[in-house]
Amino acid sequence: MQLSGRKERILAAIVERYIATGEPVGSKTLLEFSSMPVSSATIRNEMAELSRLGFLDQPHTSAGRVPSQLGYRYYVDKLMNRYELPLNEKRLIEARLSDAGGEPQQILEQAGQVLAELTNCAVVSTTPSDTNAVIRRVELVPLGTHTAMMVMLSSSGILKSRVCRTDSELNLELIETFYNIVSKHFIGKSASEVSIALIQTLALSLGSKSLAISPLLVTLSDLAQMTEQTQLLLEGQSNLLNYADYPNAYELMEFLRRGEPLTNLFSNHKSQGDANVLIGKENLYRELQDSSVIFSHYSVSGKDSGTLGLIGPTRIDYARLIPSLKYLTEIVGNIMSDTLED
Amino acid sequence: MQLSGRKERILAAIVERYIATGEPVGSKTLLEFSSMPVSSATIRNEMAELSRLGFLDQPHTSAGRVPSQLGYRYYVDKLMNRYELPLNEKRLIEARLSDAGGEPQQILEQAGQVLAELTNCAVVSTTPSDTNAVIRRVELVPLGTHTAMMVMLSSSGILKSRVCRTDSELNLELIETFYNIVSKHFIGKSASEVSIALIQTLALSLGSKSLAISPLLVTLSDLAQMTEQTQLLLEGQSNLLNYADYPNAYELMEFLRRGEPLTNLFSNHKSQGDANVLIGKENLYRELQDSSVIFSHYSVSGKDSGTLGLIGPTRIDYARLIPSLKYLTEIVGNIMSDTLED
DNA sequence: GTTTAGCACTCTCGTTGTTAGAGTGCTAAC
DNA sequence: GTTAGCACTCTAACAACGAGAGTGCTAAAC
Numbered sequence: 001m002q003l004s005g006r007k008e009r010i011l012a013a014i015v016e017r018y019i020a021t022g023e024p025v026g027s028k029t030l031l032e033f034s035s036m037p038v039s040s041a042t043i044r045n046e047m048a049e050l051s052r053l054g055f056l057d058q059p060h061t062s063a064g065r066v067p068s069q070l071g072y073r074y075y076v077d078k079l080m081n082r083y084e085l086p087l088n089e090k091r092l093i094e095a096r097l098s099d100a101g102g103e104p105q106q107i108l109e110q111a112g113q114v115l116a117e118l119t120n121c122a123v124v125s126t127t128p129s130d131t132n133a134v135i136r137r138v139e140l141v142p143l144g145t146h147t148a149m150m151v152m153l154s155s156s157g158i159l160k161s162r163v164c165r166t167d168s169e170l171n172l173e174l175i176e177t178f179y180n181i182v183s184k185h186f187i188g189k190s191a192s193e194v195s196i197a198l199i200q201t202l203a204l205s206l207g208s209k210s211l212a213i214s215p216l217l218v219t220l221s222d223l224a225q226m227t228e229q230t231q232l233l234l235e236g237q238s239n240l241l242n243y244a245d246y247p248n249a250y251e252l253m254e255f256l257r258r259g260e261p262l263t264n265l266f267s268n269h270k271s272q273g274d275a276n277v278l279i280g281k282e283n284l285y286r287e288l289q290d291s292s293v294i295f296s297h298y299s300v301s302g303k304d305s306g307t308l309g310l311i312g313p314t315r316i317d318y319a320r321l322i323p324s325l326k327y328l329t330e331i332v333g334n335i336m337s338d339t340l341e342d
Numbered sequence: 343m344q345l346s347g348r349k350e351r352i353l354a355a356i357v358e359r360y361i362a363t364g365e366p367v368g369s370k371t372l373l374e375f376s377s378m379p380v381s382s383a384t385i386r387n388e389m390a391e392l393s394r395l396g397f398l399d400q401p402h403t404s405a406g407r408v409p410s411q412l413g414y415r416y417y418v419d420k421l422m423n424r425y426e427l428p429l430n431e432k433r434l435i436e437a438r439l440s441d442a443g444g445e446p447q448q449i450l451e452q453a454g455q456v457l458a459e460l461t462n463c464a465v466v467s468t469t470p471s472d473t474n475a476v477i478r479r480v481e482l483v484p485l486g487t488h489t490a491m492m493v494m495l496s497s498s499g500i501l502k503s504r505v506c507r508t509d510s511e512l513n514l515e516l517i518e519t520f521y522n523i524v525s526k527h528f529i530g531k532s533a534s535e536v537s538i539a540l541i542q543t544l545a546l547s548l549g550s551k552s553l554a555i556s557p558l559l560v561t562l563s564d565l566a567q568m569t570e571q572t573q574l575l576l577e578g579q580s581n582l583l584n585y586a587d588y589p590n591a592y593e594l595m596e597f598l599r600r601g602e603p604l605t606n607l608f609s610n611h612k613s614q615g616d617a618n619v620l621i622g623k624e625n626l627y628r629e630l631q632d633s634s635v636i637f638s639h640y641s642v643s644g645k646d647s648g649t650l651g652l653i654g655p656t657r658i659d660y661a662r663l664i665p666s667l668k669y670l671t672e673i674v675g676n677i678m679s680d681t682l683e684d
Numbered sequence: 685g686t687t688t689a690g691c692a693c694t695c696t697c698g699t700t701g702t703t704a705g706a707g708t709g710c711t712a713a714c
Numbered sequence: 715g716t717t718a719g720c721a722c723t724c725t726a727a728c729a730a731c732g733a734g735a736g737t738g739c740t741a742a743a744c
Contacts, residue, residue, distance in 0.1 A: 039688050062695040062736045102505020144683050163444020238595035253580035404707045404724040
């Protein structure tokens with residue numbers, strides 16, 4: 001649907017005003033700050049029309065108008081002009097990310113914190129999931145006579161560790177056998193190839209040592225799984241408590257904490273280029289019906305890897321947040337790529 | 343101050359009833375479920391007396407009574423009899439902790455989640471801080487020609503990693519030099535000994551290689567610091583949203599997120615044996631004036647190392663939560679100790 | 685035919701008044 | 715020391731009401 005120029009101006013003004021104040025916008029108020037060369041009656045007529053078309057809602061008869069979901073959608077798609085991030089803010093972001101520590105989690109954590117501060121939204125991010133990632137290195141560090149810490153690093157930079165307890169004593173021979181197996185069968189393999197079946201076959205082929213070494217192999221397989229699994233990081237949830245729009249914030253918070261629904265949501269919208277914006281009921285999850293989700297995928301070494309997302313009430317400042325998010329995903333992708341290759 | 347037996351019974355009944363229902367307790371209600379062989383008038387007299395002594399508060403004239411901070415204190419110190427954790431719950435806890443993964447953070451994270459579910463409170467914990475901990479192992483894994491990931495493991499089981507970027511190419515010689523330095527000067531040293539001064543002296547002594555290796559040493563020092571720093575973990579904050587007692591939950595959540603105040607609080611109360619209970623304004627932080635904090639230190643290999651704490655409204659079920667917390671700290675300590683020695 | 689002034693209408697929100705109910709404190713009797 | 719009884723107090727819930735904001739419509743103006 002295409003609206004007339006004036007209707008568009010009015011819709012945009014209402015959206016922006018409502019985003020700024022949170023109050024329904026009346027014809028008079030609108031006139032006051034949007035300086036259109038018409039009277040409030042004209043605006044009223046246009047607003048009535050916009051209501052009829054479904055772009056505006058009215059909390060009750062004598063209140064002003066509020067953008068409907070459709071209204072926001074039209075605004076986001078056609079009316080909004082994005083703010084450019086000021087240069088000093090860009091610099092600030094880069095500075096904060098560059099000393100994050102280099103691991104994907106650390107970078108995303110920092111990015112999440114920065115975004116949360118910048119946007120007053122909750123920020124979620126997923127760790128890079130590279131289906132082509134392979135096991136790069138495995139270390140086994142003895143802690144006691146029967147325990148050791150195993151550390152696995154994948155080619156996508158993800159580091160996971162786990163403590164392993166063995167039944168028989170962890171002597172040098174055992175450790176050496178383990179390293180041999182690892183370098184022969186696991187290094188360079190993708191994590192998904194470390195199946196239980198493979199582990200069992202291997203263990204069997206070792207004969208007498210089988211029993212001693214199998215706890216180590218099991219831990220290895222656990223680690224491979226952990227490496228493969230994308231993780232969801234969450235920052236700034238408490239920002240959402242500042243919006244009156246959330247009467248039962250608990251439900252939303254728990255939803256965010258659970259994680260998998262969001263991971264699914266992200267992976268169901270793989271559109272490359274621009275940021276995805278889901279407004280209100282466009283989210284199929286009940287818990288998000290009053291929220292908007294903006295997310296964008298970052299790519300490491302040219303491949304889509306993970307997602308950075310913002311969650312807030314539907315009346316968030318799309319024009320400002322989308323560019324911020326886009327910028328962050330770009331930077332995050334760059335930093336991660338830089339770390340892996342150069 | 344010592345109350346008469348009957349006053350004690352009444353106080354205990356009021357506390358328990360109020361904890362259970364959240365409603366002020368009147369003389370009649372009290373009589374109904376506490377089955378004392380007296381009339382409501384007698385109870386009223388006793389309650390009036392308890393109010394005068396400061397153990398009870400009255401929201402308004404015609405409301406029932408609510409325990410005052412002093413009332414809770416007396417209850418916790420003298421009246422409460424602790425529930426024992428049912429065996430099946432104990433088993434459940436052990437099961438969930440045993441497959442946490444073995445690293446202190448992982449264990450504490452699991453413990454926090456279990457406790458949060460069990461208690462409906464927010465759970466905070468601090469990672470073990472062992473002043474005697476030493477650097478146990480350092481690994482340098484090349485990622486690219488100029489980047490590497492450095493991993494440090496301390497004797498207390500803490501694993502930290504950081505990506506390091508070098509100016510000159512990361513060749514085998516450089517790596518070997520680095521490992522030599524590490525094993526000669528750092529392994530077995532406590533993290534606090536890795537001072538900037540030491541790093542600088544070392545770098546200078548290396549002559550021509552100095553420039554190439556110093557980024558690695560700087561990263562090493564960063565890691566040492568990270569290892570030393572106690573970290574605060576937080577679980578189940580959103581539980582607090584379920585209590586009507588928190589009109590501005592945001593402030594509290596932010597307070598918890600900030601972390602250092604809590605770390606201070608914990609380290610200011612180093613009483614060994616039993617759990618510490620701070621009720622309402624006994625907490626000096628403004629943000630905690632309406633909350634109670636229960637915390638207890640866990641010890642690894644016999645030494646006090648970190649803290650597990652619960653935060654909830656003052657009307658939490660002390661009799662149930664304290665034993666749960668105690669049990670968890672015990673288990674956490676045991677598991678961590680087991681991992682390091684055996 | 686678009687725009688606008690004017691006006692009646694509707695709805696919310698804050699205030700006020702009223703009532704029912706809960707719980708108290710006190711007094712006098714047991 | 716305990717208890718029955720009663721007057722008193724305070725809140726929570728509900729209704730009534732007026733002010734204010736904003737609308738939609740109509741008829742006149744441009």
